[in-house]
């Protein structure tokens with residue numbers, strides 16, 4: 001996996017020896033990054049900024065991934081131009097973010113993110129409202145601009161603080177990232193406790209990269225997480241929604257989930273689920289989460305589409321059932337009514353932490369309600385269910401439930417499997433058969 005890094009790192013050691021400066025510079029023939037691996041749009045942005053007299057570098061995860069021989073998810077740029085100067089340079093530019101102001105250069109579907117070098121904060125900056133910290137040390141605003149050196153140490157991990165120049169094709173390593181990358185180590189820059197307090201989402205990023213890159217978390221980077229995990233409560237729910245998708249839908253969801261549990265982060269994100277975890281780790285709920293995440297990883301590896309509504313529908317199915325059953329016992333409500341109440345309660349508790357958008361919760365509701373409807377198949381019901389736009393997703397959830405719970409659900413899932421794949425005549429016969437069986441049962 002690290003073959004690219006090790007290949008050029010060997011060449012690099014002599015450079016490291018001779019250079020005791022603030023960064024290690026690796027020239028074009030000593031690294032494996034080539035222009036053909038870089039997005040054309042990112043190259044355009046770099047050239048244009050350079051032409052206007054600004055410094056501009058490819059930075060962060062894209063360089064890390066190229067060094068590892070992986071395809072980057074996106075290409076980010078760091079520059080000494082302010083967001084306003086970037087905006088003046090590009091017509092297709094939009095400024096975004098209040099906490100961390102950025103320029104987005106839009107090329108159809110592709111967005112190139114351009115960030116101005118960040119610097120250290122002074123008291124004056126707080127007064128001018130360009131920097132702000134909460135009592136817990138969290139950065140509420142980080143719009144103080146600085147030099148490339150200052151920018152490098154404000155990034156999260158050593159492996160994310162590389163800068164690549166298109167002017168001379170050199171690569172700069174400011175924080176020892178090459179060595180860490182070569183050794184497969186994830187290390188926060190600076191004092192981990194301070195850096196996690198500044199931005200608790202960095203804890204999630206540590207876990208995400210550990211799972212994605214199959215790397216070890218350096219002990220002082222790992223150690224504070226369990227203790228500081230509750231700080232995630234301070235993160236806006238919309239940001240946690242974005243992060244949760246990156247965690248669970250990037251192709252390493254199952255391993256990420258195991259690490260999130262190990263570091264007590266899962267309970268911060270999904271308390272509704274965590275409350276039902278068991279000692280032996282073998283409840284229906286735990287089996288469901290394992291299965292849906294493994295299926296999702298498989299689909300992503302095979303370039304199949306995944307829908308977060310389905311993932312979340314599977315996540316919360318058993319918590320909803322559990323709560324509905326409890327309400328029935330406690331209040332004597334009909335199961336159907338208790339079930340609707342449970343959907344509302346579980347979603348409202350969860351959405352306070354992770355803002356799952358309405359367009360997804362609507363689909364989740366359909367998938368859940370179809371689970372109840374799929375039991376009643378007589379008359380025209382089965383045909384109506386088959387026509388429902390969310391039938392396929394509901395059937396997939398039914399199938400997973402059947403493989404977990406076994407018993408009667410296995411027969412029900414098999415029936416629906418046959419019903420959807422057979423001719424209309426056979427479907428009519430299957431429904432008739434159901435009525436006969438029911439009558440026979442009623443007689444006995």
Ligand code: ATP
Pocket residue numbers: 059060061062073074076154155156157160161199201202
């Ligand atoms: P990927 O895009 O594969 O998820 P990435 O490292 O590129 O990984 P981005 O979210 O695209 O992640 O961020 C780009 C870069 O910005 C990072 O590599 C890092 O240098 C910096 N960065 C992102 N988030 C933070 C953060 N919370 N704190 C400090 N630096 C950050």
Ligand code: MG
Pocket residue numbers: 060061062073074075076
């Ligand atoms: Mg990125």
